[in-house]
Amino acid sequence: MGGVKPGMTMFDGKMLDNIKKQKSYWEENCYSEAVKKKPERKDSFETLSGISVKPVYTPLDVGDINYEQDISFPGMYPFLRGIHATMYRSRVWTMRQFAGFGTAEETNKRYKYLLEHGETGLSVAFDYPTLYGYDTDHPMARGEFGKCGVAVSSLKDMEILFDGIPLDKITTSMTINGPAAIIWAMYIANAEKQGIPKDRIGGTIQNDILKEYIAQKSFIFPPEPSLRLIIDTFEYGFKHVPRWNTISISGYHIREAGSTAVQELAFTLADGLEYVKAAMQRGLKIDDFAYRLSFFFNAHNDFFEEIAKYRAARRIWAREMKKLGAKKNRSLWMRFHTQTAGCTLTAQQPEINIVRVAIQALAAVLGGTQSLHTNSMDEALALPSEKAVRIALRTQQIIAEETGVTNTIDPLGGSYYVEWLTEKMEEETYKYFDQIEKLGGVIPAIEKGFFQREIAKSAYRYQKEVDEQKRIIVGVNKYQLDEPITIPILKVDEKGEQHQINRLKKLRIERNQTKVKKALDRLRKAAMGDKNLMPYILECVHAYATLGETCDVLRDVFGEYKEPILY
Amino acid sequence: MTNNFVNGVLKGDPLSIARVITMIENNHEKAIPIIKTLHRHTGKAHIIGITGVMGSGKSSLIYELAKKYREKNKKIGIIAIDPTSPFSGGALLGDRIRMMNLADDENVFIRSMGTRGMLGGLTSAVYDTINILDAAGKDIIMVETVGVGQAEVDIVKIADTTLVVLVPGLGDSIQTIKAGIMEIGDIFVVNKADRPGVEQTIAELKTMLDLTRIVTERETPIITTIARERKGIDELINEIEKHKKYLKKNNMFEEKRRKRYETELVEIIKRKLTSLIFDETNLKEKIQSLTDQILKKEIDPHTAAEEILTRVIK
């Protein structure tokens, strides 16, 4: 792979020669004989990404790896084995279950339930209108209230959402992108109202617009102003809210949209590097903001490929950040959150999803994740019920407390297969980097539909393989059962919508209108110039301008993004 | 039924228009009397052909043109043509996506069509579809074709005004489209003009146009647009109107129409003849047996063809 590297490799030449001889002996005398008697189940074995897998891996496959340079130790460059020297021996990952539905009141109750059951961090899901920067009573919000998350239309809703939850004791992750700066400002304002200074709150905003254009499609503004807002949050963050991760660069949605593991890795890292370059272009120093960048990956079914993906991600990121001039160790760390793959959950025999989730979660842990969300078994059917969420959390607790996988760091490091696959993933990622560069960078590639087309192709191939029984999904195209589904399902209370709309209307009447108007006007002017918008957004939020009103100002100045036509 | 459909189309009823187009596309015999009756109600619309390479932003441009024409209270028909897969016979018709906001306006009628069997050329149903929209009172009919091929060359036979859309920086886009295309453009549009390389593209275009221009008093205009930002749309509409006036002034409008009807007439004859021959029962077997004979040198292909034709045309 990639020729012999300078320095010491893991095995000396003589040892490799001997192994080579032994391998040919094995191939001729054992393996081929055995295959004649018992033919293999398939003509070829491949990972989910389509990487061809050999019957067995040996030192020959990792012969050119230089341990000191390429593998090294946990907490040491290139951080392949983990970003911390002690990893889970000191502290296990943060168990963070993504949750939100209906009104702020209902979701607040669910958060308290999760914290009581041992969850260690909150993760907010917003509903579609909120994700698009619309208030609950906007015409496009029809039918969507509270369905995929909680509706937050103003600071008032944010206050209720975190009522009774100490914002200096927990960390909160918020899955919000287009209007991320506004929602974050609401969180900051709420903390300030609770008497907690900005520099003592911690958490993450997803704030990753590139993957929205690529995969998830919850975008508002065109790329340029969107990037500006994101860099504004970077800058405001390291100056005023230093414990906050101002972005979570996400492969999760790219994968859910149908990409392979390789595509997830390559596109996510390309996005990450794009943000770094954009921030540097603005004049920010890489070591000032890089330590606040975080990542978010998917945990899919192909166990070893997933583990190799996380390991490769850390190494590539460290190397690329070094190339960009990062000096501090923390700037080279790839810290990431993982969620098990929603798209692998089946509506058929939903209970068996518990098993899928457990295996996926184990891959994330063996890959060294910093935090983890485990999906609930009923998510292919509806919003997760309380019991299903609890089982999902218990799955993480079993891995952490019972299995012993946390006793040593990167236990699969040195596995011939895993190290080979890690290198392979890295190699494939750089091939994609080259292609993206040829297209002129990430944004031109988005406008040309490169990522979208690559993902759609992979998604179609996957579905074809399932349809043709080349890929087995237990309970779907093999081992089917003809039984009614009896899982209890959570329903959003329909009365919540009216309740929320009433609250919104009341707010619009009772607040200080002059203050609102003045704040929105000041934001408009600032948006037309090039000042950091965070202080202006905070002013709007504090005045109880709604999410929709604030976004409308920005929509007016920035315009709205339209997708390129693609298949 | 014929009358209902004719009246529906003449009133501009979307459902009637849509159904008649479907009948035409499926070669439904009931469509013929409708089309026959509609003929005398046609001839008022200005037909604009829009062609250019993939990714040149044609759909966005059409969307912006349509919006501007609507401001002028013009009724719009849009025909978006995408290639049919030769393998499955299916097609993904996606140009509409860019124009979905027009779906709120009942004075805009958009129809997506697959090329179906016409080997990349314009399906003959396009002629009739234009006539239907024309009879339905559309003032402006825009016909969009994708890719570069026979369809682009065909479009000139249908359209009063043909726009060729290019983008800067597509490298050799001009090279690829020069074959046959340079001659057909009445107006050239360089879209996405905020991208680097605009000057170069315009310069190349000018050289190319100088080489191919047939001697006329009219110089082919090149307009730069940024459809996404609605820039250059007014200028483009202006040029389109100027071209129409130019045609009228020089009696070329009539001439163009004549040419179109001639092509249409020939197309219909061809289609009828083809179906006359190929609808003949047992033809497949006959062709098979004749092919066998050709293989064995018992007969030559020309004689075999004559044999079939004399059988049909009697």
Place this chain on the structure above:
Amino acid sequence: MEKKIRVLVAKPGLDGHDRGAKVVARALRDAGMEVIYSGLHQTAEQIVRTAIQEDVDVIGLSLLSGAHMTLFLDVIKLLKKHKMNNVIVVGGGIIPEEDVPRLKKEGVAEIFGPGTPTDEIVDFIKKNVKQ
């Protein structure tokens, strides 16, 4: 000549998950149909108007956000209003089992949940579109 089946694959509402819609669109094309894809974020009015102009035989609605009881039924209501009684409406996405009877009662012909082989959708359409 055999009539070509025309299908509108549409994404109503704000849900941006288009993986399923795109996979189905491709599968229907590969089965010889003409597929018009609406793109994201469509209102019921836009979908129905498109269905009329394109004279489709089938509308496939895809929604994973949970707003199907509102948005699918909006489309059905509008179709009835425009007397588009012969258009077959099918749905896909995250649709709880208990919502299916109501949707079918209102006029959705079939719901294809996660894990449905694309062939099943193709067969259903071919069987149910009047030739």
